[in-house]
Amino acid sequence: MGTPHNEAPQGAFAKTVLMPGDPLRAKFIAQTFLQGAKLVNDVRGIQGWTGTYQGVPVSVMASGMGMPSIGIYSHELFHTYDVDNIIRVGSAGAISPKLELRDVILAQGACTDSNYAHQYGLPGTFAPIADFTLLETAVAVARRMGVEPPVGNVLSSDVFYNQAGNTLDWGRMGVLAIEMETAALYCNAAEAGKRALTICTVSDSLVTGEELPPAARQTTFTGMMEIALGVAVQMAGRRA
Ligand code: HPA
Numbered sequence: 001m002g003t004p005h006n007e008a009p010q011g012a013f014a015k016t017v018l019m020p021g022d023p024l025r026a027k028f029i030a031q032t033f034l035q036g037a038k039l040v041n042d043v044r045g046i047q048g049w050t051g052t053y054q055g056v057p058v059s060v061m062a063s064g065m066g067m068p069s070i071g072i073y074s075h076e077l078f079h080t081y082d083v084d085n086i087i088r089v090g091s092a093g094a095i096s097p098k099l100e101l102r103d104v105i106l107a108q109g110a111c112t113d114s115n116y117a118h119q120y121g122l123p124g125t126f127a128p129i130a131d132f133t134l135l136e137t138a139v140a141v142a143r144r145m146g147v148e149p150p151v152g153n154v155l156s157s158d159v160f161y162n163q164a165g166n167t168l169d170w171g172r173m174g175v176l177a178i179e180m181e182t183a184a185l186y187c188n189a190a191e192a193g194k195r196a197l198t199i200c201t202v203s204d205s206l207v208t209g210e211e212l213p214p215a216a217r218q219t220t221f222t223g224m225m226e227i228a229l230g231v232a233v234q235m236a237g238r239r240a
Contacts, residue, residue: 003076006048008040014050014057016085016232017077018225019070021181023047023062029089030060033225046073053229056236063088067114067156067184074185078192085134085195085235087228088185091203092154092177095170099150099202101212102220104227105176106130106138107154107198112183114158120191128156128186131195133238134231138197141230147223152176154198156183167206177202197231199224 002008020026026047030037034051041048041061048061061077063070070088077083092105099105110128117126135151142149155170155178167178182198189196201224204211212220 003080005043005046005072006041006076006080007043008048008081010081012040012050013048013061013077013081013083014059015083016087016235017059017061017083018228018232019061019063019074019086019088021063021065021090026060026062029225033229034058034060054233056233058229058232059083063181066180067112067116067158070181071116071184071188074188074196075192078188078194083194085131085232086185086189087134087231088181088196088198089224089228090179090181090198090200092179092200094177094202094205094207095155095168096174096176097171097207099176099205101202101205101210102216103202104142104147104149104220104224105154105200105202106135106149106151107182107200108135108151109153110156110183110186110198111153111170111173111175112156114156114183116184117187120187126187126190128183128190130186130197131189134195134197134235137231137234138199138227141227141234144230145223145226149227150176154179154182154200156180178206199228
């Protein structure tokens with residue numbers, strides 16, 4: 001049946017699951033963008049919903065914050081629920097001075113200060129990368145919307161309040177932005193032989209110290225969601 005963290009029955013999730021960090025955001029996405037959305041998980045308040053978008057089954061479930069949390073939920077979606085595609089829809093803090101608030105970025109790869117990949121016992125450093133099909137589909141969907149999204153590395157960090165104060169050093173290697181989930185998501189997808197992609201909206205800048213005012217978040221968030229849902233539709237078409 002379910003798992004210790006997910007009470008949904010087999011078959012309750014669509015092949016593509018969108019994952020925001022915040023459970024209330026998951027509910028908002030389900031109720032705003034999906035038709036006939038039903039709550040399929042509420043263990044620990046980590047809401048999971050399944051409905052349809054343009055006639056295509058799509059699920060949305062929260063990841064919680066950080067790599068241990070998304071590590072658990074994405075593993076179970078891939079392995080217990082046979083989900084094929086997970087698209088994280090999150091926020092990130094700009095490291096690159098070229099990024100502006102509200103920019104939507106695609107995480108081609110994920111650097112990390114986490115030891116998550118240690119579990120695989122590999123004799124070197126694993127490079128967590130996005131699934132190329134999801135990535136190129138997201139770029140194509142964005143271009144159709146008239147947007148050329150920045151594509152590159154993010155930093156997936158275990159630490160939000162970094163006492164070392166050296167996060168911007170990653171900018172020397174072209175890292176675009178910091179968030180806290182993608183490296184674990186990409187590792188889990190690789191291990192499961194499934195697909196994952198992170199799409200992030202820049203909510204703050206470590207370069208300038210600016211933050212997106214809450215009122216402005218809604219419109220930017222819509223752009224990110226249109227890309228993610230467009231990818232979900234394209235992926236359903238691929239299988240048909
Ligand atoms: N740090 C880590 N994660 C984040 C940030 C940040 O500044 N902004 C959005 N997610």
